[in-house]
Amino acid sequence: MSELLADGMLAGLDEIAGTGRDARRGGYSRHVWQAAELELRAWFVERAGRIGLDIETDRNGNIWAWWGTPGPDAVVTGSHLDSVPGGGAYDGPLGVVSALDAIARLQAAGFTPSRPCAILVFAEEEGSRFGIACLGSRLMTGALGADRARALVDADGVTLAEAAVRAGLDPAHLGTDREALERIGLFVELHVEQGRGLIELGQPVAVASSILAHGRWRLTVTGRGNHAGATLMADRRDPMVAAARAVLAVQDAASARPGTRATVGRMNIVPGGTNVIASSVQAWLDARAETDEETRALLGEITALVDEAVAENGCSVAVVEESWAGSVHFDPELRDRFSAALGGVPALPTGAGHDAGVLAASVPSAMLFVRNPTGISHSPEEFATADDCVAGVEALEKLLRTLL
Numbered sequence: 001m002s003e004l005l006a007d008g009m010l011a012g013l014d015e016i017a018g019t020g021r022d023a024r025r026g027g028y029s030r031h032v033w034q035a036a037e038l039e040l041r042a043w044f045v046e047r048a049g050r051i052g053l054d055i056e057t058d059r060n061g062n063i064w065a066w067w068g069t070p071g072p073d074a075v076v077t078g079s080h081l082d083s084v085p086g087g088g089a090y091d092g093p094l095g096v097v098s099a100l101d102a103i104a105r106l107q108a109a110g111f112t113p114s115r116p117c118a119i120l121v122f123a124e125e126e127g128s129r130f131g132i133a134c135l136g137s138r139l140m141t142g143a144l145g146a147d148r149a150r151a152l153v154d155a156d157g158v159t160l161a162e163a164a165v166r167a168g169l170d171p172a173h174l175g176t177d178r179e180a181l182e183r184i185g186l187f188v189e190l191h192v193e194q195g196r197g198l199i200e201l202g203q204p205v206a207v208a209s210s211i212l213a214h215g216r217w218r219l220t221v222t223g224r225g226n227h228a229g230a231t232l233m234a235d236r237r238d239p240m241v242a243a244a245r246a247v248l249a250v251q252d253a254a255s256a257r258p259g260t261r262a263t264v265g266r267m268n269i270v271p272g273g274t275n276v277i278a279s280s281v282q283a284w285l286d287a288r289a290e291t292d293e294e295t296r297a298l299l300g301e302i303t304a305l306v307d308e309a310v311a312e313n314g315c316s317v318a319v320v321e322e323s324w325a326g327s328v329h330f331d332p333e334l335r336d337r338f339s340a341a342l343g344g345v346p347a348l349p350t351g352a353g354h355d356a357g358v359l360a361a362s363v364p365s366a367m368l369f370v371r372n373p374t375g376i377s378h379s380p381e382e383f384a385t386a387d388d389c390v391a392g393v394e395a396l397e398k399l400l401r402t403l404l
């Protein structure tokens with residue numbers, strides 16, 4: 001390993017490998033503005049300082065590290081440091097450490113940029129704490145309103161406004177950040193692949209072509225709480241049973257529509273006692289498809305099936321949309337230009353959401369994917385080999401060299 005690399009990306013991943021480990025779930029739980037994520041932010045600031053970058057935190061809690069004078073028309077690269085509960089080591093951090101290393105490599109080669117350049121670390125990409133994914137980029141672009149954001153509540157009842165204060169932000173200043181957007185001439189996010197595309201192609205790196213439309217809905221199934229021993233089976237209105245049938249309906253609806261995906265990965269049983277028939281159950285649905293129309297059609301089918309399943313169990317259900325992201329098609333001209341600059345790497349679609357997808361509606365955006373040999377993500381099994389991580393950072397360095 002070269003001196004540079006020893007002090008670069010692989011070392012960076014190594015340095016944060018102990019932060020935010022989740023002993024109960026496995027993997028990492030790094031949630032926005034909580035201890036582990038704050039530790040990673042401090043690590044990033046220190047690391048960026050070491051290569052002479054100037055730090056700014058914007059009104060929405062996204063961190064910028066500038067190489068040279070800030071914007072306009074800057075080439076910006078980065079990702080996020082937060083994770084899903086029990087997530088992998090690469091989703092997010094790989095893009096951040098690769099950005100640091102790509103700039104360090106250019107500096108070591110004596111390269112002088114002719115346009116501004118920055119690393120951007122987004123806040124709450126996963127939505128694991130406040131429920132809405134890509135929160136930092138949605139706030140920046142105005143895709144999420146500040147009033148709605150301020151009122152979001154985490155699992156401990158802390159509002160986003162309160163959490164922002166504790167993180168040193170002024171919640172009154174949250175919201176659309178035109179100044180920040182005007183600084184971005186182009187955004188590139190390097191990310192571990194979250195599927196099997198590169199495994200199947202036998203290649204280490206790709207550019208992104210598109211992102212599925214996706215949304216999140218909260219289903220509240222209401223029944224009648226009662227005693228587990230004293231209530232005859234025929235006398236029950238058990239929302240847990242209704243919710244279980246609703247989950248099967250979700251699976252049936254998505255399985256019947258090729259290419260669509262629907263998941264219930266989180267539930268809250270109220271009150272949640274072994275000897276208590278629940279009074280209500282909240283379940284969160286994540287549904288995705290290639291087009292907005294197909295995703296909406298899938299949701300329509302799911303809600304019809306869920307209504308039926310819930311009514312059969314004497315319960316009722318209320319469905320609330322918590323977030324929505326239309327399908328994204330990355331600028332084909334930029335994608336092809338990047339692919340060619342990297343020697344003709346393939347272009348791949350993804351089912352995962354990204355800040356680059358949110359930014360794509362406002363500024364030219366692109367993504368690089370690095371092969372994940374397990375094909376698994378949002379899990380401790382997510383992986384990228386050292387060689388592929390190096391191929392990723394070399395690709396990013398090459399792009400920055402041509403753009404700067």
Ligand code: GLV
Pocket residue numbers: 125126133351352353354
């Ligand atoms: C975020 O990674 C998502 O796709 O939900």
Ligand code: MN
Pocket residue numbers: 084091126352378
């Ligand atoms: Mn993710």
Ligand code: MN
Pocket residue numbers: 080091092125191354
């Ligand atoms: Mn990610």
Ligand code: MN
Pocket residue numbers: 125126352353354355
């Ligand atoms: Mn994501």
